[in-house]
Structure formats: structure tokens, C-alpha cells
Amino acid sequence: MNWARVWAIAARKFSSIKRDRRMFAFIVLMPAIQILLFGYAMGATPTDLNVITVGEHPILDELADSEYLIITSMGDVQTARDAVDRGDAWAVIEANGSEIILHFDASNQQVMATIQKEVQTAVQASMGQLPISQGEVIHGEQEPEFIDFLAPGIMVLVCFMFSIILTTMAFVGERNDGTLDRLFAAGVTPIEVLSGHIAAFSVVLVGQVAVVISLAIGFFDIPMKGSIILLFCLALLLGWASMCLGLLISTKADSEFKAMQLTMPLLFPVLLLSGILWPVEALPIGLSQFSQALPTTWAAEAFRSIMMRGWGLEAAVVWKSFLYVGTFGLLMLLGAARSLRIKT
Amino acid sequence: MAVNIDDLVRGYGKIKVIEGLDMEVENGSIYGLLGPSGCGKTTLLKVILGFLKPESGSVKVPEGIPGSAVGYAPQELALYLDLTIAETFLFHGRLHGMSPQQIDEKQKWLTQFLDLPPGERQVGKLSGGEKRRVSLGVALLHEPELLLLDEPTVGVDPELRARIWDYLGEISQQGITIILTTHYIDEAGKADRVGLMRGGILLAEDKPSTLMKLHDTNTLEDVFLNLCKREVIV
Numbered sequence: 001m002n003w004a005r006v007w008a009i010a011a012r013k014f015s016s017i018k019r020d021r022r023m024f025a026f027i028v029l030m031p032a033i034q035i036l037l038f039g040y041a042m043g044a045t046p047t048d049l050n051v052i053t054v055g056e057h058p059i060l061d062e063l064a065d066s067e068y069l070i071i072t073s074m075g076d077v078q079t080a081r082d083a084v085d086r087g088d089a090w091a092v093i094e095a096n097g098s099e100i101i102l103h104f105d106a107s108n109q110q111v112m113a114t115i116q117k118e119v120q121t122a123v124q125a126s127m128g129q130l131p132i133s134q135g136e137v138i139h140g141e142q143e144p145e146f147i148d149f150l151a152p153g154i155m156v157l158v159c160f161m162f163s164i165i166l167t168t169m170a171f172v173g174e175r176n177d178g179t180l181d182r183l184f185a186a187g188v189t190p191i192e193v194l195s196g197h198i199a200a201f202s203v204v205l206v207g208q209v210a211v212v213i214s215l216a217i218g219f220f221d222i223p224m225k226g227s228i229i230l231l232f233c234l235a236l237l238l239g240w241a242s243m244c245l246g247l248l249i250s251t252k253a254d255s256e257f258k259a260m261q262l263t264m265p266l267l268f269p270v271l272l273l274s275g276i277l278w279p280v281e282a283l284p285i286g287l288s289q290f291s292q293a294l295p296t297t298w299a300a301e302a303f304r305s306i307m308m309r310g311w312g313l314e315a316a317v318v319w320k321s322f323l324y325v326g327t328f329g330l331l332m333l334l335g336a337a338r339s340l341r342i343k344t
Numbered sequence: 345m346a347v348n349i350d351d352l353v354r355g356y357g358k359i360k361v362i363e364g365l366d367m368e369v370e371n372g373s374i375y376g377l378l379g380p381s382g383c384g385k386t387t388l389l390k391v392i393l394g395f396l397k398p399e400s401g402s403v404k405v406p407e408g409i410p411g412s413a414v415g416y417a418p419q420e421l422a423l424y425l426d427l428t429i430a431e432t433f434l435f436h437g438r439l440h441g442m443s444p445q446q447i448d449e450k451q452k453w454l455t456q457f458l459d460l461p462p463g464e465r466q467v468g469k470l471s472g473g474e475k476r477r478v479s480l481g482v483a484l485l486h487e488p489e490l491l492l493l494d495e496p497t498v499g500v501d502p503e504l505r506a507r508i509w510d511y512l513g514e515i516s517q518q519g520i521t522i523i524l525t526t527h528y529i530d531e532a533g534k535a536d537r538v539g540l541m542r543g544g545i546l547l548a549e550d551k552p553s554t555l556m557k558l559h560d561t562n563t564l565e566d567v568f569l570n571l572c573k574r575e576v577i578v
Binding site: 004005007008009011012015016019020176177178179181182183184185186187188 | 408
């Protein structure tokens, strides 16, 4: 490894990145926008839900205080059900003597769950303490929100996705315009070419990771129980591993279209199978093994453990994640080096 | 002898591109490799560069190839269009371990020698001929002992082509060995030695004047035609 040559390639690449203003803006702004959109659009409790009450009951009175429901009352159940049928409201809450009967438009499970929870709260408020209560939580927040689960996964997704987008175009064109051949004629090795690119992209990566972490924690108030430095390191490692994957794709693609073609099928499985949107525990056998092979699954679990549980490197989930993501990156790097080497 | 190739065989898979080629290039000479597209010229250059390993036969080249012993200008311009000329030289100079002062001095010399535009001009905004000369300059930058030029005059106007040949003459007088490929038969007459390549072998290899005398004509084109006919008959 000739470090002077690596440095020369890194400097050249970095000046190209710097000069391409639109790309630079895209690279820095897009992760920020994505984190902001996810934070605002996902995981919050639905509000302004129309609900119709029928009859009189202390529980219904309590319900009137709900900040999520808009309550109207009607005379009889059939008219109220018709209103729900027409889509004017999500539910009818019927007081039938001492009994409460719920009639739902169950087409939206999240909305239904919110109304159920509000009714439960009202029941508790009107009937006094139930014989069941929640002790102090061991990890996480006393009143966990879906966004707390989601945010670490989204951070992983953003780090993964933008590192790939950053690097897939690296060698597209350079294979055909002779510039790579010129480097190889000068005795540069594939590993040196790759290292130079990684060094240049790393400057961008550090910025990206910093933006992603500070927005998630600073702006959306996602709990951060563990070491932020450890989180930063894992995010960087994941970024590097993803860059190596991106570089591997880049060595295989001779056009921008082909690079896109190779990248797109990767992003969707990662989004769906890494436990980012939904727990991996829900995956069927077969898919769950596949899920375990994705570095993003390991990273997402470790991100959650660091952020919610405050675990450090001593926890198996965390150190294994470092090990696995690092190994994955190294394998991708070797694959890219192999693929970049001139055919002999 | 700068390059000595003996009975080289090389192909891609089952297709043999070069089949039993012999070639001798003397130190400090200009060697013109002449032949139609697809005759194996570029493959031969890649073998000399060490990109491709011979399947059989022997290839002797100077020490340090690939590396600083060779200056290579691919058929495509092989330049980063977003860099300036100065940055281009700085980058390639660093790859060869040159100091900034060395690069600077060499750039001054190349700018004069090849009549290049000022260093702060962006490569992407240069004319085709200017880019061609910058590409040649990059290959010369680190003073290699062997210069490999793949089609250095393709798509270049006659005036610039004549100038490139003048440059090459001067460079070879400094003791640098030059191998270039071309499919312009007329210009190959200016080389010290030409190899007429077809179907993966050299049909003939000698001084242009000797070849013309041997075939009793005064153009290389006739020599090539003669050789092709003879090959068909055989």
C-alpha cells in the first residue's frame, strides 16, 4: 500500500466532490430532510378523530376531555352507525345501561387503537384504580411511543442509503473513459484506488452522520441513554461498510442506469427486513434468517440498545454489531478490489 | 532492446486475439503498430502494460511496468474533466511520487513543449486538440523510459497530427522508446519501425523504407495490400 498514491487519489476525488455543488447539497441536505420527514410523518398519535357517543354514562363524560377525539352525540345507535358507515366518524361509543359498547370503522388499525386507548383511559379515570398498574420501566420511556422504536432504525436506513448513493457512481464512466487504466498503468493497485475514494467520501460521511444523529436526538427528542460517541462510531462504521458495498456496485456497473438498477433492489429489502419499520420478531422463518444476514439488522438493534437501553460495548448486541458490520464492510471492500482488478 | 515479444498468444476465453506474435522494439525508437480495428493492437498494448498475462510466449519489458517506467495514453482521453490542467498534472505527478517543485518545473516545460493552455484552465472546457495534448503531457510528465500511445492521432486535424509527430521525434531523440498504434497508414511511415498487424499476428515488421523497397512500391499502403493478398493466397 503506497499511502502517497492513496492520498493523491483522495485529494483528487475530494476536489471533484467539492466542485459538484448540486451533488454536495444533495448529499448534505437529503439525509436531513429525510430524517425530518420521518420524524414528522411517522409514529405520532393520530388526532382530531371524530367519534359519536350515544346515551349517558360517566365514562362518556370523561372521554370529552380527550385531546385526540372530537365528540358529537346522537340519539340512537342506528343513526350513529349510519354516520360511521358514510365515513363521518371512526366509531360509535354506545352507553347501554351500565355497559359500554364500541362500534368501529376498523379499516385503520392505528386509529382504532388510539380510540381504544382513550376509552381505556376514560374507564380508568371514572372507575378509579384498576387492579393492574405499570411499575417503573426497565429500559426506555415510561410511556413509549412508536417513534422511539422507529427513529434508531431510520437513522440506520439513512446512513446506509446515502453512503450507497454517494459511492455507486464513483467508477461509472471511469472504466470506459480510460482514467482507471491510466491509474493502473502508473502501478496503482485496486485497493489503493478504493482507499483513496473511501478517504475522500469519509469527509462527507462524517458530516452526514453528525447531521443525522443531532437532528434525531436534538430535534425529535429521541431518548439517548447510552454513549453518543459509541453511537457515532457505529454509524460511521455502518457508513463505511455501506460505502464499500456502493463501491462494489460501482465496479459492476458501466452506466448510471445500471448502477441504479443494482441499487434499488437492495434498498427495499433493507427497509423491510432489518427491523426498521416493524420488529424482526414478526418475520416468518426463512425471511428471519435472511434478515439476520443484513448488517442493517445488526446495526438497528445495536442503535436501539445504545439509545434506549443505554448499553455499551460490553453488551453482546453492541460489540457483535461492530464486529459484524465491520466484517461485512471488509468483505465488500475485497469484493470491490477483486472486481476492479483488470481481468488477467 | 526495450521490448521483446516472442510467440505471444493471448485471447479472451476461447477467442484468440493474438496468435503467435513476435515483436522487437529498439531503445529510443518510435515503433508504429499499424492495422485495422479489431486486429489486436489494444490487446497487445495491454499485454505490454502487464494488464493482461500472456497465455503462452514471452514478453520482455523494462523494469517497473506497470509503474513509473511507462507513460500510457489510452485511446480515450483519460482525463478528469472537472480538474484544471495544473490539478491534472499535480495528481498524476503525485501518483509517481514527484515533489511539487518537480511537477511545477515539468509542467512549465510541457506547457512550452506541447503548447498547452494556461494551467488554471479546466480540462473539460478545452478543445479536442488541446485535450489530446494534455493527455500526451500526462503520459510524459514523469519521464518514463517507455511511452505507450493508443491511437494518439485519432480524430485529430492534420496540422495537429503533424505536430504530434514532431513532438514524438524530439522525445525519441531524448532516448525515450515510443510504441504507438494507428490506423492511418500514411503517418506510420514516419516511425523508425512499423509492425503491420492483422488477425493477431504481425504480417511484417521493419523500417518503412525497407518494407517499401522489398515490395517495390513507394507507399506503405501498397505494402499492406500486398501482404494481405499474399496471406489470402497462402
